[in-house]
Amino acid sequence: xxxxxxxxxxxxxxxxxxxxxxxxxxxxxxxxxxxxxxxxxxxxxxxxxxxxxxxxxxxxxxxxxxxxxxxxxxxxxxxxxxxxxxxxxxxxxxxxxxxxxxxxxxxxxxxxxxxxxxxxxxxxxxxxxxxxxxxxxxxxxxxx
Amino acid sequence: xxxxxxxxxxxxxxxxxxxxxxxxxxxxxxxxxxxxxxxxxxxxxxxxxxxxxxxxxxxxxxxxxxxxxxxxxxxxxxxxx
Numbered sequence: 001x002x003x004x005x006x007x008x009x010x011x012x013x014x015x016x017x018x019x020x021x022x023x024x025x026x027x028x029x030x031x032x033x034x035x036x037x038x039x040x041x042x043x044x045x046x047x048x049x050x051x052x053x054x055x056x057x058x059x060x061x062x063x064x065x066x067x068x069x070x071x072x073x074x075x076x077x078x079x080x081x082x083x084x085x086x087x088x089x090x091x092x093x094x095x096x097x098x099x100x101x102x103x104x105x106x107x108x109x110x111x112x113x114x115x116x117x118x119x120x121x122x123x124x125x126x127x128x129x130x131x132x133x134x135x136x137x138x139x140x141x142x143x144x
Numbered sequence: 145x146x147x148x149x150x151x152x153x154x155x156x157x158x159x160x161x162x163x164x165x166x167x168x169x170x171x172x173x174x175x176x177x178x179x180x181x182x183x184x185x186x187x188x189x190x191x192x193x194x195x196x197x198x199x200x201x202x203x204x205x206x207x208x209x210x211x212x213x214x215x216x217x218x219x220x221x222x223x224x225x
Binding site: 054121133135 | 224
């Protein structure tokens with residue numbers, strides 16, 4: 001399951017999608033909207049996605065995890081639209097036979113998502129707003 | 145030949161629209177199209193150094209030659225998560 005959605009994220013859906021009797025560990029990462037960034041009070045965030053490509057790139061991260069760790073139980077959802085402080089912007093769930101691989105693959109997935117998945121956030125402050133720009137160094141992108 | 149440009153996030157706000165059909169010369173590269181885009185929208189030129197190019201929903205090099213009906217998106221540095 002690799003999706004860009006408008007609705008509130010629910011980790012139970014992703015857990016169901018990845019669960020398998022052979023896996024003894026499931027790691028869930030949830031990204032939450034913070035009330036501050038670089039010392040400024042954040043009122044809310046606006047997320048925007050190039051949704052078709054974002055889903056494709058999330059699936060590619062799943063393929064990379066399959067290639068590196070041999071894990072197939074991966075699910076990711078990213079929410080778009082207006083998100084208030086405390087709401088979940090992204091969920092990544094990884095299942096593995098043992099916890100070490102589940103933690104490592106989940107960490108890989110969120111770092112990779114922040115680099116190659118075309119989603120952008122705008123921070124809205126009391127006195128203005130700004131599109132956040134991630135690191136802009138040359139990407140290493142796989143083309144399976 | 146016609147290609148389809150789509151804009152997102154900061155570039156969408158600068159363009160004031162989500163998409164644009166553009167007529168380009170055969171042989172035009174993605175990088176060449178970007179030059180035409182910043183002629184039309186000079187406020188986008190600061191992105192020249194940092195943007196990534198997507199053609200048909202996958203990352204592409206700026207040297208890639210465009211084909212009729214390609215969907216091109218110039219991606220500001222992503223900031224999801």
